[in-house]
Amino acid sequence: MNAPAYNFAYLDEQTKRMIRRAILKAIAIPGYQVPFASREMPMPYGWGTGGVQVTAAILGPQDVLKVIDQGSDDTTNAISIRKFFAKTAGVATTTSTDEATVIQTRHRIPETSLHANQVLVYQVPIPEPLRFLEPRETETRRMHALAEYGLMHVKLYEDIARFGHIATAYAYPVKVNARYVMDPSPTPKFDNPKMDNCPALQLFGAGREKRIYAIPPYTQVVSLDFEDHPFEPYRFNAPCALCGAENSYLDEIVTDDKGSRMFVCSDTDYCEGRQAAGHHGAQSAAPYKDKAQEASNG
Amino acid sequence: MTTIAELPPGFADKVLSAQSTFRSVMDAMARPGSVQPIVPMAGAPDTMMRGTAAIALTLFDHDTPLWLDARMADSSDVLKWLKFHTGAPVIQDSSIAAFALISDGVLLPALERFALGTNEYPDRSTTVIIQVDSLGTGRSFELRGPGIDGVATLQASIRPFDLFERLRVNETLFPRGIDVVLVADDAVVAIPRTTRVVSKGV
Numbered sequence: 120m121n122a123p124a125y126n127f128a129y130l131d132e133q134t135k136r137m138i139r140r141a142i143l144k145a146i147a148i149p150g151y152q153v154p155f156a157s158r159e160m161p162m163p164y165g166w167g168t169g170g171v172q173v174t175a176a177i178l179g180p181q182d183v184l185k186v187i188d189q190g191s192d193d194t195t196n197a198i199s200i201r202k203f204f205a206k207t208a209g210v211a212t213t214t215s216t217d218e219a220t221v222i223q224t225r226h227r228i229p230e231t232s233l234h235a236n237q238v239l240v241y242q243v244p245i246p247e248p249l250r251f252l253e254p255r256e257t258e259t260r261r262m263h264a265l266a267e268y269g270l271m272h273v274k275l276y277e278d279i280a281r282f283g284h285i286a287t288a289y290a291y292p293v294k295v296n297a298r299y300v301m302d303p304s305p306t307p308k309f310d311n312p313k314m315d316n317c318p319a320l321q322l323f324g325a326g327r328e329k330r331i332y333a334i335p336p337y338t339q340v341v342s343l344d345f346e347d348h349p350f351e352p353y354r355f356n357a358p359c360a361l362c363g364a365e366n367s368y369l370d371e372i373v374t375d376d377k378g379s380r381m382f383v384c385s386d387t388d389y390c391e392g393r394q395a396a397g398h399h400g401a402q403s404a405a406p407y408k409d410k411a412q413e414a415s416n417g
Numbered sequence: 418m419t420t421i422a423e424l425p426p427g428f429a430d431k432v433l434s435a436q437s438t439f440r441s442v443m444d445a446m447a448r449p450g451s452v453q454p455i456v457p458m459a460g461a462p463d464t465m466m467r468g469t470a471a472i473a474l475t476l477f478d479h480d481t482p483l484w485l486d487a488r489m490a491d492s493s494d495v496l497k498w499l500k501f502h503t504g505a506p507v508i509q510d511s512s513i514a515a516f517a518l519i520s521d522g523v524l525l526p527a528l529e530r531f532a533l534g535t536n537e538y539p540d541r542s543t544t545v546i547i548q549v550d551s552l553g554t555g556r557s558f559e560l561r562g563p564g565i566d567g568v569a570t571l572q573a574s575i576r577p578f579d580l581f582e583r584l585r586v587n588e589t590l591f592p593r594g595i596d597v598v599l600v601a602d603d604a605v606v607a608i609p610r611t612t613r614v615v616s617k618g619v
Binding site: 128132141146154180236261263296318334338406 | 432538540566596
């Protein structure tokens with residue numbers, strides 16, 4: 120028997136239609152969370168079941184798929200999802216941000232600027248930005264209906280009262296198209312400015328919470344702040360140890376049990392691209408060091 | 418009496434045609450005013466354009482109450498084709514329709530008669546699919562809003578002539594509102610409720 124065991128891209132057609140209709144409404148109402156009948160997927164909640172369903176509904180045979188987890192193409196989650204679609208949809212996969220037409224991401228936005236022919240699909244754990252402030256869905260829904268977001272500003276103010284600055288470092292709330300306050304998923308706030316006026320379409324899928332939302336291309340996305348405490352993207356004050364980048368988001372890697380650590384780009388494709396182009400940092404891998412030495416000797 | 422064998426066919430490849438049609442509609446919705454091509458791979462009954470038929474096969478099913486304009490509702494070919502290929506229930510009450518099919522813009526009823534959603538659930542609104550004469554020639558319209566880098570220009574011959582004036586109701590209703598999909602043969606343009614349209618004259 121050579122008959123495929125699954126439909127193209129795993130989901131059945133009725134499910135895809137339902138998700139596709141939700142995606143269209145999500146695009147039409149930027150930042151509003153559209154309820155959808157999330158299906159059980161062959162992976163646990165928290166592994167990106169929402170993002171996977173959105174990707175499955177939009178993916179076609181001509182697409183080139185990239186999957187990242189915290190910026191990395193090489194982690195278990197990213198590799199599993201990439202293989203899942205390579206197997207069930209037979210699509211081409213890549214690690215290059217530039218070549219991809221669909222990028223599924225967990226918690227990062229690539230450093231390389233996105234372009235108009237791309238769709239960025241976010242995996243979202245908790246889509247409701249107000250959930251930790253107001254646990255009742257009926258109430259948060261009414262707050263969104265009335266654009267009543269004072270509570271969120273109070274939360275940010277309490278940060279300032281307690282710590283002297285807005286201490287929210289990830290899942291930093293944004294206002295989309297001057298209407299809906301939206302959770303950008305747990306991306307570091309460093310990435311928030313990339314969402315504003317982005318040429319690519321951004322789709323968000325939350326599987327367990329059964330919500331889909333979207334930011335159309337070229338849409339205003341503003342991080343909430345105060346006049347006297349303006350929004351500031353946070354970044355470790357160090358260059359990348361491998362590629363020397365001064366403007367990328369860094370991961371802190373503990374390298375032994377004596378407290379040594381290094382800072383490297385969280386976006387592996389960006390870092391590798393820079394290294395291949397000849398940039399190197401303090402702890403570059405050997406080939407680049409050798410080349411640099413050869414250059415200085417020669 | 419039409420037998421099933423005489424009905425125009427649905428998609429030759431249900432899965433891939435639905436995917437490519439959806440991507441065209443999604444791109445249209447994400448970039449209002451841009452004209453997206455639909456690769457027509459299905460038959461279409463009388464009064465229905467190829468693009469409209471493809472969108473119907475892609476998005477309609479038993480979960481989507483469907484409202485038809487008088488011309489389509491009177492055509493047994495259309496009703497049978499929709500029933501056989503999509504299973505979408507055709508309803509008389511436009512205010513609970515998920516989709517509305519308008520074969521000719523002059524038959525478009527007042528927009529308030531469609532579902533506008535609620536402030537709590539603005540997504541529970543009708544997507545109105547209107548067949549128009551041309552997307553590419555005709556009057557110029559300036560479009561602004563999410564999905565548009567500055568200003569987009571759409572050239573189209575559209576009936577009703579005052580469609581975009583009527584759609585200004587979306588400005589005051591937001592987040593409630595009506596999303597419109599314009600179809601001319603195999604070309605599609607979407608005007609979601611966030612798009613603001615200014616006529617630029619002829």
